[in-house]
Amino acid sequence: MTHVILNGETRDLPEHSTVDSAVRAAGAPENGRGVAVALDGAVVPRGEWLTTELREGQQVEVLHAVQGGA
Secondary structure, three states: OOEEEEOOEEEEEEEEEEEEHHHHHOOOOOOOEEEEEEEEEOEEEOOHHOOOOOOOEEEEEEEEEEOOOO
């Protein structure tokens, strides 16, 4: 298991998990539409989610834009 901080909470993800795995674990949409990811404070481009492997202790922030209004 790889221990990461996902959206402020400690999470255990399987070994060799990628940024894409973290996005799914955070409950963001499968297609990634409206989603942004920061890994240790740096934005990870969508095209690199499947190839960017997570390391022990990294901080992952998954942000999902939602539409709304009054």
